[in-house]
Amino acid sequence: MQQNFDVIIVGAGISGLYTALNLDPKLRVLLLSKKSLVLSNSASAQGGVAAVLEGSADSTDSHFNDSLIAGGFKNNTEALKILVTQGPRDVRRLMDFGVAFDRNPDGSFDLELEGGHSHPRILHHQDATGREITAKLIAAVELSRNITVWENAMVCGLKQVQNGFSLDILRNEEDHVAAGCYACVLATGGIGRVYEHTTNSAAATGDGILLASGAGAKLRHMSWVQFHPTGFNDGRRECLLIPEAVRGAGAVLLNAERQQFLSHYDPRAELAPRDVVSKAMVEEGRRLGDSRFYLDFTGAEEAYAREHFPTTFARLAESGIAMTEDMIPVCPCQHYLMGGIDVDLNGESSVDNLYAVGECAHTGVHGSNRLAGNSMLEDLVFAHQIADEISRRAENQGRPVLGEFHFCEEELGGPVPKGFRTEVRALMQKSYFVIPDPVRVVDSFERIREMRSVLEKGKYRVDRDYMEAKALVNVAYLILKEVL
Numbered sequence: 001m002q003q004n005f006d007v008i009i010v011g012a013g014i015s016g017l018y019t020a021l022n023l024d025p026k027l028r029v030l031l032l033s034k035k036s037l038v039l040s041n042s043a044s045a046q047g048g049v050a051a052v053l054e055g056s057a058d059s060t061d062s063h064f065n066d067s068l069i070a071g072g073f074k075n076n077t078e079a080l081k082i083l084v085t086q087g088p089r090d091v092r093r094l095m096d097f098g099v100a101f102d103r104n105p106d107g108s109f110d111l112e113l114e115g116g117h118s119h120p121r122i123l124h125h126q127d128a129t130g131r132e133i134t135a136k137l138i139a140a141v142e143l144s145r146n147i148t149v150w151e152n153a154m155v156c157g158l159k160q161v162q163n164g165f166s167l168d169i170l171r172n173e174e175d176h177v178a179a180g181c182y183a184c185v186l187a188t189g190g191i192g193r194v195y196e197h198t199t200n201s202a203a204a205t206g207d208g209i210l211l212a213s214g215a216g217a218k219l220r221h222m223s224w225v226q227f228h229p230t231g232f233n234d235g236r237r238e239c240l241l242i243p244e245a246v247r248g249a250g251a252v253l254l255n256a257e258r259q260q261f262l263s264h265y266d267p268r269a270e271l272a273p274r275d276v277v278s279k280a281m282v283e284e285g286r287r288l289g290d291s292r293f294y295l296d297f298t299g300a301e302e303a304y305a306r307e308h309f310p311t312t313f314a315r316l317a318e319s320g321i322a323m324t325e326d327m328i329p330v331c332p333c334q335h336y337l338m339g340g341i342d343v344d345l346n347g348e349s350s351v352d353n354l355y356a357v358g359e360c361a362h363t364g365v366h367g368s369n370r371l372a373g374n375s376m377l378e379d380l381v382f383a384h385q386i387a388d389e390i391s392r393r394a395e396n397q398g399r400p401v402l403g404e405f406h407f408c409e410e411e412l413g414g415p416v417p418k419g420f421r422t423e424v425r426a427l428m429q430k431s432y433f434v435i436p437d438p439v440r441v442v443d444s445f446e447r448i449r450e451m452r453s454v455l456e457k458g459k460y461r462v463d464r465d466y467m468e469a470k471a472l473v474n475v476a477y478l479i480l481k482e483v484l
């Protein structure tokens with residue numbers, strides 16, 4: 001039996017939670033979280049939210065221009081205008097939900113400076129802003145009677161039916177259940193797990209992109225992948241991010257000879273946008289034949305670092321690094337996808353009533369390289385756009401009859417072949433990392449095409465492993481296909 005809702009939101013990071021909270025409370029909403037609610041990619045976001053609040057000496061025009069410069073002037077300027085002008089409203093709304101941004105002793109906001117910004121404009125909660133925002137939004141969702149939350153719920157299929165969509169949802173790794181809705185919002189986050197080194201959480205496997213392409217939605221700029229220059233290099237796959245605000249607070253980047261080098265590549269040096277810094281690191285590593293890099297924050301007081309960057313300070317200390325005494329080994333790592341499911345200014349994809357928001361969506365606000373602090377801002381602003389649009393349509397059109405189409409997958413077939421995910425990561429890391437290698441891109445694409453066909457044609461049990469492997473292979477295929 002299919003359970004019907006007005007809206008189903010797939011993904012419960014900031015964009016999913018905030019969409020749910022801004023919908024007309026008369027709408028019955030199902031919010032799906034792949035794991036537990038507190039384990040989204042957003043919850044681990046250490047950086048903050050860029051916004052120009054009223055009364056500031058900064059301006060939204062300057063925020064707009066900095067975003068354009070970082071984005072290589074490839075941004076959708078209409079969407080970017082919405083981002084910078086509506087952003088302050090949503091930041092205020094977050095505060096209404098109880099989000100506490102750090103303040104100076106005089107009560108003003110403690111705004112950070114990050115790469116690519118011409119003014120300090122990053123609102124933050126220490127260096128754990130994502131955790132603070134998700135915690136407050138989760139608390140608000142729990143009080144909302146129109147929102148049903150299913151945790152450990154993985155969507156294995158999305159089909160268009162008469163007047164809406166039918167979803168096949170795997171609950172608690174065991175039961176496939178069908179749920180229907182008039183409007184579906186994909187808020188599934190990033191694709192980081194397609195790389196060996198990423199700042200993303202294990203949940204970031206590009207699931208929404210697989211679902212959207214399966215439903216016929218248009219994708220755009222899948223090869224616009226962003227690399228962050230300062231992942232903590234301790235050999236782990238999931239890199240601790242050292243926020244750009246640490247460079248904004250005076251840390252400098254050193255090469256293997258412990259020399260500053262960024263000014264030879266760009267006059268903005270430490271404060272250049274992250275794509276420029278990541279590329280400079282790769283080139284400098286090639287020049288010296290040694291790819292070791294260090295962040296030097298020894299000019300800062302320990303008390304300052306502890307207070308402003310407590311998460312980073314503590315996590316480095318766990319690995320035996322004293323943040324203001326030792327050289328911090330860093331390396332570029334995958335951080336963000338600017339492309340994704342192509343959406344309009346209301347977040348709607350090329351399929352009617354199928355929306356996408358956050359990192360899985362391509363609104364065009366970021367151009368080919370996202371400015372620091374604009375990702376959570378995009379989550380908020382476009383979640384609000386989507387919620388307003390769905391609520392408006394529901395008000396005008398009422399509730400049509402929802403077609404039912406049961407397609408719950410049977411527990412047939414064997415497990416997905418071992419090693420697929422590891423192989424995809426190795427191929428992407430070698431062929432399309434920071435500065436792509438055109439020869440390896442061709443070879444990797446051939447292998448990924450083979451793997452994609454194996455997963456599509458074989459008879460496998462439809463479970464989390466299968467869906468994630470399929471999503472990762474699909475994302476890698478789409479990225480490399482675009483650059484061939």
Ligand code: SIN
Nearest residue numbers: 047243244372373374
């Ligand atoms: C950072 O602060 O370096 C990361 C935050 C972001 O990606 O915007």
